[in-house]
Amino acid sequence: MSEPTVSLQDAGAVLCLDDLRFHAVWLRDNALDPDTRDPRNGQRLITLSDIPEDVTISDAHTQAGQLHCTFQPEDKTVSFPLAWLRAHAYDHPHKDRPGRLPDQAEQWDATLSSNVPTGHLPTLQSDPIERRDWLAHIRRYGFAKVTGLQPESGALFGIVDLFGYVRETNYGRHFEVRTEVHPTNLAYTGLGLQAHTDNPYRDPVPTLQVLACLENSAAGGENMVVDGFAAARRLQSEDPHGFDLLTRHCARFAYEGSAGVALRSRRPMIELSPDGTLQAIRFNARSAAPLTDVPFDYMAAYYGAYRRLSRIIDDPSMEVTFKLAPGEAFIVDNTRVLHARKGYSGEGHRWLQGCYADKDGLLSTLNALEAAL
Template sequence: MPTALAVPPAIDDAVRIAALAHTADRLTIRWSDGRESPYPAIWLADNRPDRRDRPDGQRLFDAIDLPDGIVLRGVTLGADGAVEVDLAGFDTPARFETAWLRAHALDPTSRAERRRRPVLWDSSLALPTGDYTAVAGDDDARAKWLRQVHDHGFALLRGVPAEPGMVCKVVELFGFVRETNYGRLFDVVAVDKPQNLAFSALSLGNHTDNPYRDPVPQMQLLHCLEAASEGGESVVVDGFAAADRLRREAPDAFALLTRRAVPFRYVEAGKVDLRAKAPLIELDADGDVAAVRYNNRSIAPFDLDPDEVEAFYDAYRRFGRLLHDPNLTVGFRLAPGDLFIVDNRRVLHGRRGFSAGRRWLQGCYADKDGLTSTLFSLESSR
């Protein structure tokens, strides 16, 4: 039978421990909001504070060093709300702070809350926007802008000086430029006989960049130095929202696009031959959409079972139509000094054709971990 403990009434946190119970292999906490959270004994042993007490959070021990047959012998709740856990195989009890236990609880509701899902959007999106002077000079403004990028996979930044190289300076606000065969930064401007259709005046369908790389650049930034007088509007679409709609409307097509990898390739004769193979829709371990790849200019012939080709094309084309559905896309016109950033594994971007005036953007790539690290550091220091 589990052993239950009464809880001192003096604890006055927003969410308090209402009751404790334990068996030999599990601690269970019932919280004041009615939630029940289980903590297996071996998990508690592996997360003892004396195994994770370095300021940088790095552990001093490995799970292989844990003793065999860990048993939970007793639990004590202090007047300050901390929980002391007596585990067989250890000389002293482990003291866990209540807030830490709540933050790392393993019940389904707590685990779902930690899986913060992205904010899906469609053509009704109010453009998430920041001001360069504020973002560059104020931590709160920077955190707010980075949070918009993190949650929506896309944001604008107004007022960036319309000077060459400033796109890299924006990256330095949160991370580091990822250099590719296009260089540290690249110009997007119409030229004669372009190697890449991006360097023409033609319209570009919605796409993710560089799907022929493994890994793909995760963040892409484009900064407007000169705007065409007619045409050239930018377009973005939330690939996660399109994938979510495909999952709901055509689950078999969705499943097929997640199961089969397709090849992508980019070639510059004698210089570059980049190849990668991955699903158009990639799922994480929980079955949530983790990445979208779509680029009609770089996709190579499908390598599929002949009996599956027709069904795959049906799914591929259906997904492509969603990615260009006006109800899901957002268009906007860049003025000199405007910059936009996209999560290149989520948000597709495109361009309408232009015919009058010069359109000059500069772009670069960055990794997402720098952005999330800066964001979380800024938010935790508030």
């Protein structure tokens, strides 16, 4: 295979590698030598202030799959694997488009009901390939089911142990979901619940939620999940101005349901990154506080978009429905997937346990498994 073409532009301020361009300051900042990065953990040993402002490249050539650059005024030569440079190239069209999905995410609707991603806990614990694939389903769809739990208190922690740590809140390390006489939260009643994201009144919200079934002999009480990103994109296609309003103006959420707790947050219902990528959905009518960040002239249109999003979320064509049996559980990306429950009767028993965790641990475990396997 022939060596790539290398040239310098702008007096050495830019390097061209075939059709890819790299700034000298970017290459120097990302140097892989042991004086710049710790060879054991990859962390930088220098700051940007340690790099001369007038950094340029005086010489560059390739040999045996490596690019060798000499930086001035340091007169420092550094080598980069060509494959590494191509994998980290930034000289390409960037996808600045409001409402685009995150990389490796796929939107879905009720048609996924026939193929709900599911893992068997004992297998997930013993087989790293199965664990990798199950975690990849969560990254792709934002939720997955688990079977094979022991239907006993605390068994749900075994799911979190697959990738990370429990996030404790004012509800405790875990919480019980069953009927109470004087509930501190409507989740502890037999009422049906609209699809929602949990704890929008926290900042940051818990990014993962696990719900495990210990007992479920009551009539009704099926669980439902809705892809919040798909709902947001549908709103965008039906009402672009309304979508824009829900992304540009903050909603407010609050919870003061127990002594000593007064949680409040101010965030958009639909959150985008600067390049327009969908970042998070916050939707929970039970915890909505008065809107005070929407200008008067936009309030009526904002409520119109809010109502339309609510109807989209309630549309049966958007929801995947299943009824958990004892020993089954599901996990949701709480920044993306809304979950709901149909109402259930007072006959029989329904007992679920829930806990929160954080998505960074899940993605870290997945990245490590993908690299290792």
